[in-house]
Amino acid sequence: MLNPAVLFFFLGILAVLARSDLEIPQCISKLMSLYLLLAIGFKGGVELSHSSFGTEIAATLLSAVLMSALVPIYTFFVLRRFVPAHDAAAIAATYGSISAVTFITAVGFLQTLEIPSSGYLVAAMALMESPAIIVGLVLYRYVAAGQDVEGDDFAWSRVLREACFNGSVFLILGSLLIGLVTTDAHAASLAPFTDDLFKGVLTLFLLDMGLIAGRRLAALREAGIGLVLFAVVVPLVNAAAGVAITLVLGLGLGDALLFTVLCASASYIAVPAAMRLSIPQANASLYVTLSLAVTFPFNIVVGLPLYLAVLRWVHA
Amino acid sequence: MLNPAVLFFFLGILAVLARSDLEIPQCISKLMSLYLLLAIGFKGGVELSHSSFGTEIAATLLSAVLMSALVPIYTFFVLRRFVPAHDAAAIAATYGSISAVTFITAVGFLQTLEIPSSGYLVAAMALMESPAIIVGLVLYRYVAAGQDVEGDDFAWSRVLREACFNGSVFLILGSLLIGLVTTDAHAASLAPFTDDLFKGVLTLFLLDMGLIAGRRLAALREAGIGLVLFAVVVPLVNAAAGVAITLVLGLGLGDALLFTVLCASASYIAVPAAMRLSIPQANASLYVTLSLAVTFPFNIVVGLPLYLAVLRWVHA
Amino acid sequence: MLNPAVLFFFLGILAVLARSDLEIPQCISKLMSLYLLLAIGFKGGVELSHSSFGTEIAATLLSAVLMSALVPIYTFFVLRRFVPAHDAAAIAATYGSISAVTFITAVGFLQTLEIPSSGYLVAAMALMESPAIIVGLVLYRYVAAGQDVEGDDFAWSRVLREACFNGSVFLILGSLLIGLVTTDAHAASLAPFTDDLFKGVLTLFLLDMGLIAGRRLAALREAGIGLVLFAVVVPLVNAAAGVAITLVLGLGLGDALLFTVLCASASYIAVPAAMRLSIPQANASLYVTLSLAVTFPFNIVVGLPLYLAVLRWVHA
Amino acid sequence: MKPVKRIEIIIDSLDIRMVLQELEDIGISSYSVIRDVIGSGDRGARSGDLLNDAMKNSYILIACDEEQAEKITEALRPKLKRYGGMCLVSDAQWVQH
Amino acid sequence: MKPVKRIEIIIDSLDIRMVLQELEDIGISSYSVIRDVIGSGDRGARSGDLLNDAMKNSYILIACDEEQAEKITEALRPKLKRYGGMCLVSDAQWVQH
Amino acid sequence: MKPVKRIEIIIDSLDIRMVLQELEDIGISSYSVIRDVIGSGDRGARSGDLLNDAMKNSYILIACDEEQAEKITEALRPKLKRYGGMCLVSDAQWVQH
Ligand SMILES: Nc1ncnc2c1ncn2[C@@H]1O[C@H](COP(=O)(O)O)[C@@H](O)[C@H]1O
Ligand SMILES: Nc1ncnc2c1ncn2[C@@H]1O[C@H](COP(=O)(O)O)[C@@H](O)[C@H]1O
Ligand SMILES: Nc1ncnc2c1ncn2[C@@H]1O[C@H](COP(=O)(O)O)[C@@H](O)[C@H]1O
Ligand code: NA
Numbered sequence A, B, C: 001m002l003n004p005a006v007l008f009f010f011l012g013i014l015a016v017l018a019r020s021d022l023e024i025p026q027c028i029s030k031l032m033s034l035y036l037l038l039a040i041g042f043k044g045g046v047e048l049s050h051s052s053f054g055t056e057i058a059a060t061l062l063s064a065v066l067m068s069a070l071v072p073i074y075t076f077f078v079l080r081r082f083v084p085a086h087d088a089a090a091i092a093a094t095y096g097s098i099s100a101v102t103f104i105t106a107v108g109f110l111q112t113l114e115i116p117s118s119g120y121l122v123a124a125m126a127l128m129e130s131p132a133i134i135v136g137l138v139l140y141r142y143v144a145a146g147q148d149v150e151g152d153d154f155a156w157s158r159v160l161r162e163a164c165f166n167g168s169v170f171l172i173l174g175s176l177l178i179g180l181v182t183t184d185a186h187a188a189s190l191a192p193f194t195d196d197l198f199k200g201v202l203t204l205f206l207l208d209m210g211l212i213a214g215r216r217l218a219a220l221r222e223a224g225i226g227l228v229l230f231a232v233v234v235p236l237v238n239a240a241a242g243v244a245i246t247l248v249l250g251l252g253l254g255d256a257l258l259f260t261v262l263c264a265s266a267s268y269i270a271v272p273a274a275m276r277l278s279i280p281q282a283n284a285s286l287y288v289t290l291s292l293a294v295t296f297p298f299n300i301v302v303g304l305p306l307y308l309a310v311l312r313w314v315h316a
Numbered sequence D, E, F: 001m002k003p004v005k006r007i008e009i010i011i012d013s014l015d016i017r018m019v020l021q022e023l024e025d026i027g028i029s030s031y032s033v034i035r036d037v038i039g040s041g042d043r044g045a046r047s048g049d050l051l052n053d054a055m056k057n058s059y060i061l062i063a064c065d066e067e068q069a070e071k072i073t074e075a076l077r078p079k080l081k082r083y084g085g086m087c088l089v090s091d092a093q094w095v096q097h
């Protein structure tokens, strides 16, 4: 299935490989991601305002938080065998957290297939960013690190603020709440902006993501084949766990896909920023490259159709 | 009434208070304000092309210019008792001039309530930016300042150019004139851009304004309670004068609201730029903070519904 | 005929002449040109996917490439009488190549007049950027330059990559190919972005082009009356050749206009970048100013209606 | 390599046209400008976040000979006094080409 | 003209708040900042192309007297050690106004 | 603190890849870059307002030892001659960390 948004992602990668000077200024990337976060949050809130808050929602949100907290634990102990503790903790947090862009691409994917999904998954996304960061740090500071962490100017308050109030979490949750209390008339007047443009902006944004990911490909060699494998296998494992959870929770197909994608995705916005402040020794190039240049493309190209097929099969 | 645009403004303020790193690059702010000025000017011009130019329009425009010229006079003499002459002149010019963003928010507010308004109010807005600047300068140079202004490299030509041809005035007036001569077919082909997106861009823009205003809150302490009160009372006084004028002029409800809002609003784009060049001694932080962090939020949150209620009452 | 997009172009020029501080940040210019190239390429591809690839298309593309290669030859020998060889080669390449913005303006022009055109002209545009650069360089290095070019670090590989993979060519061709393989359902979901906004973004973009062109007007004096005349006459000559070719090829009115406009237009994006690398001695201010401040406005203001009138006459 | 003076000016972005005009008037036609600079000084913080260039600074770098440096600093002194900003002069070697 | 020290700091954009706080704590309230700087150093390339300010640097310029310069470099040394970056000190003349 | 050479290069933005490649070739892997610089010089004004990076400059700052400085200036001299731009060398102290 030739989705133009995904093709533009490859066009971006190709531009880097062909050494084209095609480039998107960083402030444009920021504009597009602000728009997408606002739109997805707001639409999620509006949808949520039409559904009743029940145990299904509560159970899903709780499972989401748990997944975000548990994934870093198992990945940390796996990673410690191959890389230093600081890198292990940072990568673990990366894979426990989520990628808003992957989620947004999945929403676009469902829209094209006209599979309905619920707004509260947006809340699940926002809630999954921070627990992984906190667990990653706890593992690093109390389980693994020795004299490394003595006498540094680490402050939980600063890290927690960074983890919970970072720009993207803040904007998603804020937009969700605003969407929740907005009347239908107001929401309709914003629809040409939040709805009609969504796919188009996502397309241009994926071109940009392709350029960004493409520029990181060179750093893959440095990471080594082991970690690259890790960046493909862990999403599959997490997705499998996600599928199992959606079965237990009894989610519909669209919601199940979004939940699975959240489990499978890895962060490259919130986590790098938080790690820089709290584990500056960790090699940022490593964890950013794995999530951005391996896991992200894997999820949007192979993952989305694969997870959907599996979900269709287990739901049948 | 929960208007999402206003809620996003508060979300922006909240982001600053929570010390979130949410941020909108300056060039994106510029893009949004360019878009809004172009759209409001163009739509105003198109509407104007459908109405006949009569005495009502002429009288309204004249009143607008007069208000812009008179407000600085009374505020200047009030302010001089509390602050040095250069600050008094700069603040006076600020409150005589207008805020395009407040006007644009009011247009969105009217659209939501489906209250019609006329295009020529856009012209009134553009005409009200400059007189206040000129009057403020005259007061400063010929009434108040002593040796302060001797021997400086002040040039009226430069200041007048700045006051009359500054980017926002130029774009509004230019777009208005282009809208005026544009055929309906052309205007319709631009409508998805100038009309459908308007509310959405305004919403994102108000988030940005919230961030900008929030960052200025800290400077309020420096201003002191007296000036903060000034920044709330003067808009109310000017709005009352505005309401009275609209009664005399016999404007319709929508037009009356826009006129009142123009009187009540204070500049933070054109005036700061002009003051920097002509009264560099004035404390920019002071007048920008008052208009941006007090008067602007007051007008869009309390002012708009209040002025509308009053206008409904007096018009009934 | 008062096209608002063209009027905004003049508004931009006027802003510069009035010394207004109206300004559009460069990254916004880049966003708009990225958007326009993506949209025009994608829409061209979608249209192309509905037509059958036949000899007409092949003949048109071939003629386009030939025009792009031949124009630099004759202009080079004309120019050499007036300017040094390096400037002659650079200007020749400029006029052999094309201006995507002029093409896009022509597409908007046809849309307004509801004259249909085909998607493959977009491919012609993309193919016409590079041959002119290569021919210009060949002329310079093997025909004209003496010791100038000895021992420099010139590398054809680098120049060819620059000529063929520069950002704008890459994005147009990539978008065209993606449009070609996109299903109608996907294309429809992107239409609010790629189609509905097109005219509006073009309008804002032409305001920006007006500002850019306006700032170059001062450099016209440096160029001299002879070159300014050149910048008007050569487009007319090339347009005449273009009209003749479209008659031979038997193109429809819309396609004929686009082909003619491609012949008449001159580059100010791809060529300056390529010339800087390969003929750094050439005076960039000269060739950029001629194409941007003379030929571009001439084509969109006088050229478009003139070429259309002529084509209507010869096609009748 | 040739010894030169290296002049750095930080001034309100709104004043940049004026300063460049001043430079032109005294015959300086080689300079570099970085437009987006924020900062803090005697006149408080300049955060660069308004909708225009108010509250933002620009940075100008000029390499010139000693005599020109003298001229530039003399011409700028009153501007700096009136509009604020900063000007530093240091020594450098110009790589001749 | 008054001799001053000219301190240049290049540090991770994410750390800029922290450094400015540090400056405030030791009483430095005059400085200039250029926010968008990319580069390469011991910790690899910083390309400035992510969706936030991770992988981007900022540049701080401070003109101050020798004593303040001492204080600043002492305060920054541990930060630079922990978070990376660079700090240069050179001499300049401040044009008085 | 360690004495270092402070090299500043201003060059066409389109040439920046080439210059960084050159630096890599001679073993320099620490540098900082400011991409958006405008200016004016022998080849006229560079206003940075075209739709691509033509007509725009970039600024490179390198702190290195004297020997490396020598190598860099030697490598850059022909590029500056061919493509224009400027290169300044000055002295500074590197705050060790
Ligand atoms: N000592 C200094 N070091 C670095 N930058 C300064 C210094 N003093 C002033 N500046 C810059 O010059 C601008 C205006 O300074 P002022 O006129 O003192 O408010 C500030 O916003 C800073 O960007
Ligand atoms: N020798 C140097 N010259 C110029 N900039 C440097 C130098 N070393 C480090 N930097 C800058 O400081 C940043 C962080 O350096 P590092 O902590 O060494 O990775 C780099 O990305 C560069 O921007
Ligand atoms: N003396 C100078 N001082 C500061 N910047 C300069 C100087 N000369 C050249 N430049 C910069 O280098 C660029 C190219 O210079 P040029 O090759 O002389 O045109 C100019 O656009 C300026 O940004
Ligand atoms: Na995850």
Ligand code: NA
Residues within 6 Å of the ligand: B071, B094, B095, B096, B097, B098, B238, B262, B263, B264, B265, B266
């Ligand atoms: Na007012």
Ligand code: NA
Residues within 6 Å of the ligand: C071, C094, C095, C096, C097, C098, C238, C262, C263, C264, C265, C266
């Ligand atoms: Na041509």
